[in-house]
Amino acid sequence: xxxxxxxxADITVASAQNFATILSNMVSQKYTHLTIxxxxxxxxxxxxxxxxxxxxxxxxxxxxxxxxxxxxxxxVVFLGGSHRRSCHSSxxxxxxxGFDLSGNVRMEEKNLTELLDSVNADHDRISRIISSRxxxxxxxxxxxxxxxxxxxxxxxxxxxxxxxxCDFSMPxxxxxxxxxxxxx
Numbered sequence: 001x002x003x004x005x006x007x008x009a010d011i012t013v014a015s016a017q018n019f020a021t022i023l024s025n026m027v028s029q030k031y032t033h034l035t036i037x038x039x040x041x042x043x044x045x046x047x048x049x050x051x052x053x054x055x056x057x058x059x060x061x062x063x064x065x066x067x068x069x070x071x072x073x074x075x076v077v078f079l080g081g082s083h084r085r086s087c088h089s090s091x092x093x094x095x096x097x098g099f100d101l102s103g104n105v106r107m108e109e110k111n112l113t114e115l116l117d118s119v120n121a122d123h124d125r126i127s128r129i130i131s132s133r134x135x136x137x138x139x140x141x142x143x144x145x146x147x148x149x150x151x152x153x154x155x156x157x158x159x160x161x162x163x164x165x166c167d168f169s170m171p172x173x174x175x176x177x178x179x180x181x182x183x184x
Contacts, residue, residue: 042072055080
C-alpha cells in the first residue's frame with residue numbers, strides 16, 4: 001500500500017509524537033511506500049532528530065518532498081527520506097541553534113558556558129546528520145549555521161539534499177491527507 005501525507009506543522013515534541021503514531025499505524029497496516037510533502041518552519045532539535053531517526057528506521061520506502069519551506073530543523077526531518085524531491089520554488093533555510101529565555105533570567109558564566117556547549121553539541125550533531133545524507137562535508141555543514149541563509153532547490157540538488165526537482169501532487173484517489181501537528 002502507498003500513501004501521501006502533507007506534513008505542515010512545527011517540529012515540537014507533541015507533533016513528533018503524533019506523527020510517530022501515524023507512522024506506527026502505517027507499519028501495522030503494511031504500507032510499503034510513503035510520500036511526505038513537507039512544509040515546516042522548523043522547531044526543536046530533539047524532536048527533529050527523533051523524527052529523522054524514526055523515518056530512516058521505517059520498514060517502508062519513504063520519499064520526502066519539499067513543497068514550500070523546509071526551514072531549520074525541518075531540514076533534518078526532510079533528510080529522513082530515502083528519496084528526496086523539491087518543487088522548483090521551494091526553499092531550504094539554515095541558521096544556528098538558539099534558545100529562548102523567558103522572564104527575568106540571571107545568567108552567570110557557568111550557565112552561559114553550559115548553554116554554549118549545548119548549542120555546539122547540537123551544531124555538531126546536525127552537521128553529522130546533514131553530511132551523512134548529502135554531498136556536503138561536515139565542515140561545510142557547520143558553516144550553514146554561521147548565519148541565517150535561505151537556499152533554493154537548485155542548490156539543494158547540487159549538494160545532494162534532493163535527488164530531483166519536480167512538482168508535487170496529491171493522489172487523486174483520496175488516499176492522501178494533511179498532518180498539521182495534531183491527531184484526529
